[in-house]
Amino acid sequence: MNGEKQTDRRGFLADGARVAGVVSAGVLGGFLAGRRGQAEENRWQIDPDKCVGCGNCATHCVLDESAVKCVQCFDMCGFCNRCTGYYTLDGLDSRDTAAEDLLCPTEAIIRTFVEGKAGQNFYEYTIDTDACIGCALCVKGCALMNGSLYLQVMQDRCVNCNECAIAVACPSDAFVNVSSDKPYRLKRVALGVMRQKAGKADKAAQKLIDQVQADE
Ligand code: SF4
Ligand code: SF4
Ligand code: SF4
Numbered sequence: 668m669n670g671e672k673q674t675d676r677r678g679f680l681a682d683g684a685r686v687a688g689v690v691s692a693g694v695l696g697g698f699l700a701g702r703r704g705q706a707e708e709n710r711w712q713i714d715p716d717k718c719v720g721c722g723n724c725a726t727h728c729v730l731d732e733s734a735v736k737c738v739q740c741f742d743m744c745g746f747c748n749r750c751t752g753y754y755t756l757d758g759l760d761s762r763d764t765a766a767e768d769l770l771c772p773t774e775a776i777i778r779t780f781v782e783g784k785a786g787q788n789f790y791e792y793t794i795d796t797d798a799c800i801g802c803a804l805c806v807k808g809c810a811l812m813n814g815s816l817y818l819q820v821m822q823d824r825c826v827n828c829n830e831c832a833i834a835v836a837c838p839s840d841a842f843v844n845v846s847s848d849k850p851y852r853l854k855r856v857a858l859g860v861m862r863q864k865a866g867k868a869d870k871a872a873q874k875l876i877d878q879v880q881a882d883e
Contacts (some may be wrong), residue, residue: 752809
C-alpha cells in the first residue's frame with residue numbers, strides 16, 4: 668500500500684529539479700555525462716502528444732524490463748486530491764489507498780500530502796522509476812484531467828535498437844528519433860509554459876528547454 672507522508676509545499680516548488688519537472692536531473696545528467704565525447708547519435712523517444720496509452724510500451728520492449736517509464740511534469744499537474752491518474756474510478760469516491768482502488772499495478776506512484784488550503788488538500792504524485800513498468804494506465808487516467816503523467820524512453824536503460832520493437836507496435840506513430848544531446852520530450856503545452864518562464868529570466872526553465880527536444 669502507498670503511504671502518505673508530509674512535506675513542505677514551498678520546499679518542493681523551490682527545488683529546481685521539480686520545477687524542471689519532466690525527467691529527474693539525475694537520469695538526464697547521468698546520460699549526458701556518459702555520452703560526452705561519443706559520436707552524435709539519434710535515440711528513440713516518445714512524442715507524448717501522440718501517445719494514446721495503448722499499453723504496448725510495457726510488453727513490446729526487447730528488454731526484460733521495458734525501457735519506457737512514466738514521468739511526471741509538475742508544471743502541468745493540478746496536485747489533485749481526486750487524481751484520475753492515481754485512483755480507479757471506484758477509488759476516486761473512496762479515496763482509500765487500498766491496492767484495489769489504485770490504477771498502478773506495481774505501486775509505482777507515490778502520493779505525498781503537500782498542502783491544505785481553503786478547505787482543499789493538495790497532493791504531489793511522483794513516480795518510482797524502478798517499480799514502473801510503463802503500462803500507461805496512469806497516463807490514460809491523468810489524460811482525463813491535466814495530462815501531466817506521460818511516458819518517456821529512459822535513455823540510461825534503452826539499448827537504442829536499430830528498429831525499436833515498440834515503435835513497430837505503436838498504433839499512433841508516437842516514437843520519434845531525437846538527437847542524443849536532447850533525448851527527452853516535453854508536452855507542447857509544458858514547453859510553452861517553460862518558454863514563458865524562460866522569457867521572465869527563469870534559469871531552471873531555460874536549462875530544461877536547452878535539454879529537451881522541441882517539436883518545431
Ligand atoms: S505507467 Fe503503469 S506502472 Fe508506471 S506508474 Fe503508471 S500505472 Fe504505474
Ligand atoms: S529501442 Fe529497444 S530497448 Fe529501447 S525502447 Fe525500443 S525496444 Fe526497448
Ligand atoms: S506503444 Fe505508442 S501509443 Fe502505446 S503506450 Fe507506447 S508510445 Fe503510447
